[in-house]
Amino acid sequence: MNEHFLLSNLIDLQEIDNEIYNIESQKGESENVVLLKELELQYKKANTELDESKNNLSEYFVQLEKDELDIKNIKQKIENIEAKLTDQSLDPNELINYSKQKESSEEQLSKISKNIEALQSENHEELNEIKKYEDTINEIKQKLIDVSKIVKEEWKDLDVNLAESESRKKEMLLTFPEEFQKLYDDLKNRGVQVIAAYKLEDNKCGCCGVELAQGEIDEISKSQYQQCPYCDGVVV
Numbered sequence: 256m257n258e259h260f261l262l263s264n265l266i267d268l269q270e271i272d273n274e275i276y277n278i279e280s281q282k283g284e285s286e287n288v289v290l291l292k293e294l295e296l297q298y299k300k301a302n303t304e305l306d307e308s309k310n311n312l313s314e315y316f317v318q319l320e321k322d323e324l325d326i327k328n329i330k331q332k333i334e335n336i337e338a339k340l341t342d343q344s345l346d347p348n349e350l351i352n353y354s355k356q357k358e359s360s361e362e363q364l365s366k367i368s369k370n371i372e373a374l375q376s377e378n379h380e381e382l383n384e385i386k387k388y389e390d391t392i393n394e395i396k397q398k399l400i401d402v403s404k405i406v407k408e409e410w411k412d413l414d415v416n417l418a419e420s421e422s423r424k425k426e427m428l429l430t431f432p433e434e435f436q437k438l439y440d441d442l443k444n445r446g447v448q449v450i451a452a453y454k455l456e457d458n459k460c461g462c463c464g465v466e467l468a469q470g471e472i473d474e475i476s477k478s479q480y481q482q483c484p485y486c487d488g489v490v491v
């Protein structure tokens with residue numbers, strides 16, 4: 256009868272499961288993974304605050320955009336006038352006319368620039384706040400990149416171990432008769448924590464730790480898969 260041998264195989268399988276569980280816990284709980292999650296939250300928060308600050312200044316940004324477009328157009332206009340002024344064949348009237356146009360455009364330009372300066376100084380505090388959020392976001396972004404690299408490096412070894420444990424588990428399960436594969440799956444699916452364990456010296460179930468009466472131990476020995484009546488784990 257090789258049933259006893261197979262039941263102890265369930266314990267070996269449980270040990271591999273424990274390994275897998277431990278590796279997955281390590282992956283999720285390393286200091287750097289915790290830090291990474293914290294940084295992601297900070298990043299989101301800073302972006303939300305930046306958006307809010309920008310929304311509060313939406314009128315300023317609309318005006319700024321308009322002014323910057325005007326500046327661009329006027330500069331273009333001045334360039335065109337300057338090109339015309341180099342023309343040697345201009346008569347004195349044209350010369351005066353273009354020079355006046357240039358002067359007036361330059362006045363416009365200076366007016367708009369002053370406008371922008373005034374707007375900026377008016378919204379000085381809010382703009383500083385936005386700058387602060389942008390700096391913070393850049394700092395967090397850099398940290399996120401650095402910590403991600405470390406986590407990736409950390410997980411490299413763990414993932415190798417994980418794949419190794421999982422392939423050992425698969426191989427072992429393949430050597431199990433179908434009914435024991437099914438037993439294992441059923442117990443896992445029902446959320447049984449410890450699938451199989453040796454009985455402890457003081458007659459405690461090795462899976463759940465409940466102290467078993469002699470009658471219960473006899474019942475377990477007689478049952479098909481030697482399952483504990485309290486936790487359904489297999490007691491070997």
Ligand SMILES: [Zn+2]
Nearest residue numbers: 460463483486
């Ligand atoms: Zn038990």
